Structure formats: C-alpha cells, structure tokens
Amino acid sequence: MTVRLYDSRAQAVVDFVPLTPGKVGMYVCGPTVQSSPHIGHLRSALVYDIWRRWLNYRGFDVTLVRNVTDIDDKVLDNATENELWWALAYRVELEFSSGYSALGILPPTYEPRATASIPQMQEIIGRLIERGHAYSATDDSGDVYFDVQSWPAYGELTRQKADDMVAATDADPRAKRDPRDFALWKGSKPGEPESASWASPWGAGRPGWHIECSAMSSRYLGPAFDIHGGGLDLRFPHHENELAQSTAAGDAFASYWVHNGLVNVNGQKMSKSLGNSIFAAEFLAMAPALVVRYFLGAAHYRSTIDYHDGALLEAEAAVERIESFLTRADRRLEGTRFAGSGVELVPDAFADAMDDDLSVPQALAVLHETVRAANTALDDGDLAAVAQARGAVLAMVEVLGINPLSPSWRAETDAPAHRALASLVDSLLADRSAARAGKDFATADRIRDELAAAGIVIEDGPNGSHWELQ
Numbered sequence: 059m060t061v062r063l064y065d066s067r068a069q070a071v072v073d074f075v076p077l078t079p080g081k082v083g084m085y086v087c088g089p090t091v092q093s094s095p096h097i098g099h100l101r102s103a104l105v106y107d108i109w110r111r112w113l114n115y116r117g118f119d120v121t122l123v124r125n126v127t128d129i130d131d132k133v134l135d136n137a138t139e140n141e142l143w144w145a146l147a148y149r150v151e152l153e154f155s156s157g158y159s160a161l162g163i164l165p166p167t168y169e170p171r172a173t174a175s176i177p178q179m180q181e182i183i184g185r186l187i188e189r190g191h192a193y194s195a196t197d198d199s200g201d202v203y204f205d206v207q208s209w210p211a212y213g214e215l216t217r218q219k220a221d222d223m224v225a226a227t228d229a230d231p232r233a234k235r236d237p238r239d240f241a242l243w244k245g246s247k248p249g250e251p252e253s254a255s256w257a258s259p260w261g262a263g264r265p266g267w268h269i270e271c272s273a274m275s276s277r278y279l280g281p282a283f284d285i286h287g288g289g290l291d292l293r294f295p296h297h298e299n300e301l302a303q304s305t306a307a308g309d310a311f312a313s314y315w316v317h318n319g320l321v322n323v324n325g326q327k328m329s330k331s332l333g334n335s336i337f338a339a340e341f342l343a344m345a346p347a348l349v350v351r352y353f354l355g356a357a358h359y360r361s362t363i364d365y366h367d368g369a370l371l372e373a374e375a376a377v378e379r380i381e382s383f384l385t386r387a388d389r390r391l392e393g394t395r396f397a398g399s400g401v402e403l404v405p406d407a408f409a410d411a412m413d414d415d416l417s418v419p420q421a422l423a424v425l426h427e428t429v430r431a432a433n434t435a436l437d438d439g440d441l442a443a444v445a446q447a448r449g450a451v452l453a454m455v456e457v458l459g460i461n462p463l464s465p466s467w468r469a470e471t472d473a474p475a476h477r478a479l480a481s482l483v484d485s486l487l488a489d490r491s492a493a494r495a496g497k498d499f500a501t502a503d504r505i506r507d508e509l510a511a512a513g514i515v516i517e518d519g520p521n522g523s524h525w526e527l528q
C-alpha cells in the first residue's frame with residue numbers, strides 16, 4: 059500500500075514518501091484569532107484531522123502542528139479599549155478550541171502561538187538579510203521586506219510569473235524595492251499598543267504574518283518536514299511567501315503541499331460584506347455535533363462544500379443508518395458466540411479509497427454498502443456475517459471519527475432532557491411488558507401506539523424491548 063496525495067506544487071497526485079520511514083511531520087496553518095470561527099474554519103481543521111487519522115491507521119507516527127496566529131494586523135484592528143488584543147486573541151482561541159473539540163477533532167501534537175516564537179522569526183529574518191534576500195525599509199519605518207527579485211524561484215508554488223503577480227498591500231510601496239516585496243518585520247507605528255511590540259535588531263516591532271508560519275513549522279518539525287496544509291485561499295500570497303522565505307533562508311521546508319476546499323453558503327463565498335457567514339456556534343446548534351462532522355467531512359477534501367437549507371438532513375439520515383445497524387447488531391449478537399467476534403479492520407475497498415488522496419466519498423460508499431448488506435444479513439439471521447460486518451463498520455467509523463457509539467458523542471444523549479425521557483419511556487415499556495405477560499394485549503398495543511405517535515419506535519427482541527427516537 060502507498061498513500062497518495064494531491065501535491066499542490068506538483069499539481070498532481072503523487073506517492074507519499076516520508077522523510078523518515080514511519081514518521082510524518084505535518085504543519086497546518088491555524089486560525090488568526092481575530093473573530094469567531096465559521097464553518098470554513100471547522101472544515102479545514104477537520105480535513106487534517108481525517109488525514110492524520112488515516113496516516114495513523116496506516117502505521118505512521120504523525121506529528122501534527124497547527125498554529126494560532128495571535129498577533130496580526132487584524133487582531134490589533136479588532137481589539138478595543140475594553141478588550142486588549144491579547145485578551146481578544148485568547149477569547150477567540152477558546153472559541154476555536156471548543157468548536158474543534160465539539161466535532162471530535164483531536165488536539166494537534168503541538169499548538170504553538172505566534173507570540174511565543176518571536177526569537178525564531180527574528181533568526182530567520184536575520185539569515186535572509188545575511189543571504190541578501192531581505193532588506194530594511196528605506197523610510198525609517200523599521201519594516202523589513204523580503205526581496206522578491208533576489209529569489210528567482212518566487213512564484214513556484216502557484217506557478218505565477220513574476221510580472222503577473224499582484225503587489226503586497228502590507229506597507230507603503232514607496233519604502234519597497236519592488237511592490238511585490240512583502241513584510242517580514244513591521245516596525246511599531248505611533249498609536250499601536252506597546253504590548254504588541256518586540257525589540258529587534260531592526261527596531262521595535264512585530265512579525266509579518268507569513269514569517270510566523272515559517273518559524274513555527276521549523277521550530278517544531280525541523281527545517282525539512284513532510285506535509286504543509288491549509289485552506290485553498292492561503293496558497294497565495296501566504297504559502298507562496300512562506301515557501302520563498304524558508305527556502306531562501308536555506309531550509310528545505312515542506313515536501314508536499316495539501317490544500318483543502320472552502321465552504322460556500324447557497325453558492326456564494328462566505329464574507330463579512332454579504333453577511334452570509336455561518337458561525338461554528340450557530341451550525342452546532344442546528345444539528346448534533348456528529349451530524350455536523352459527518353456533513354463537513356463527507357465531501358472530498360479538495361472540493362468546495364456548498365451549504366444550503368436542508369443540507370444536514372442527508373447527513374443526519376446517514377448517521378442514523380449507521381447507528382441503527384450497530385445498535386441492532388449489538389443486541390442481536392449479545393449472548394451469542396459471535397458477540398464481539400468481528401475483527402475491526404477496514405475493507406480493502408475502503409483502504410484503497412482513503413489511500414487515493416483521501417477519497418472519503420468513495421470510502422463512505424463502501425461503509426454504507428457494508429451496512430446495507432449487513433442489514434440483510436440481520437434479517438436473514440446470518441450472525442457470522444453480521445459480526446464480521448459490525449467489526450468492519452466499527453473500524454471504518456473509528457478512522458473517520460464518526461463512530462455513533464463512541465462515548466464522545468454521548469454527552470448529548472446524557473443531557474437531562476434525554477435522561478428524563480428515557481426514564482418515562484422505560485416505565486411505559488415495563489407497563490407494556492406486564493400487560494403482555496397478563497395477556498392484556500389491548501393495553502400493550504395502546505402503549506405501543508401512544509409511543510409511536512410521540513415518535514418513539516419500539517423493537518422487541520429476545521433480550522427485551524428497546525426504543526429509539528424516530
């Protein structure tokens with residue numbers, strides 16, 4: 059088996075060959091914590107969570123680094139007198155963390171904040187100046203820029219010719235040798251908070267956005283690492299600039315570049331001006347977290363997801379199909395010699411799909427086909443086949459992080475309202491079985507009909523009656 063991935067730099071699906079056998083170093087651009095997360099942010103983190111889970115399943119020891127950009131123009135812009143930039147950054151960071159954890163996105167191995175790696179950023183800037191690829195601004199601003207013309211490879215990631223590239227709008231172009239030169243260090247300006255200013259050989263200031271990721275990736279993964287990931291919208295200028303400054307400084311940097319698609323709403327890009335952004339908290343209030351995870355993870359990671367009203371219903375039905383099979387199978391196998399006997403291994407077709415540039419849509423097709431066939435086996439009483447399918451289904455849902463029986467999703471069914479409902483329904487079921495034992499079938503049927511009218515389905519089995527919400 060070989061894992062293959064679409065490398066954005068090569069613009070082709072290629073074999074993944076790690077720098078060190080059995081290990082993967084993966085750096086993913088995390089959020090700029092300036093305002094609340096929207097569903098595009100959740101999707102991006104989820105994509106790399108699934109990548110990591112699959113690489114783990116394939117036996118790789120994965121070190122995943124996802125940073126937090128806690129100092130940036132936008133963070134400073136959104137700060138107020140009552141909420142200083144670092145307080146804003148921390149509050150928003152917590153919102154991101156709780157969104158990730160609600161969706162079962164595993165914490166990265168390391169989650170560095172940009173403000174904790176300022177010396178590492180300055181070290182790279184120093185190397186770039188020494189090698190002739192960066193210079194101090196001519197206008198006493200204290201800025202330091204990357205010298206695009208000194209680096210002929212500039213544009214290699216997005217295959218743009220130098221003449222077609224747009225100017226970097228991060229500083230007054232008059233201070234630059236070339237309008238495309240971008241800021242590595244930004245000198246402090248009057249009116250900016252002192253707490254957002256660090257001493258440097260080029261004057262007090264703060265880092266540019268791009269240099270943050272170059273420094274944090276090499277600090278935690280070394281000058282050469284395997285995979286660099288991020289949203290498609292980060293390819294230019296962010297990733298192009300990361301690549302240029304790291305390689306110009308002498309680092310080999312990432313072997314592969316992976317980019318995830320974005321989330322549109324009703325066919326349009328989410329934007330502040332359109333006011334159509336769906337925030338993570340709103341989205342998580344629309345459906346159980348497991349359904350949200352299924353929805354955001356079901357599309358191919360490189361494709362655009364278009365959210366529209368009703369889009370979650372299909373995900374909800376899919377999750378219910380899987381859950382209902384696993385619950386039925388467990389009940390049916392309980393007390394038989396097949397209980398817990400299925401090997402938890404994904405089917406070959408599932409593995410082939412995941413190896414092929416993480417083709418989750420095809421992998422899900424295998425999962426649902428397995429569930430369909432297993433339901434037939436349940437109806438036919440073929441318990442050996444049921445046990446085998448149960449093991450395969452569990453392995454598949456675990457690797458995708460969508461196991462409906464996992465205790466991590468239980469918080470919702472353990473909620474007080476659900477516990478109260480469970481206790482009421484259990485007591486009605488006890489009345490019903492007492493009525494049946496006393497051959498009072500009229501009462502037993504009435505209880506069943508009343509529960510059905512309330513949307514509660516009863517299934518009678520050899521181990522008693524069970525219920526679930528329709």
Ligand SMILES: [Zn+2]
Binds near residue numbers: 086088271288296300
């Ligand atoms: Zn980045």
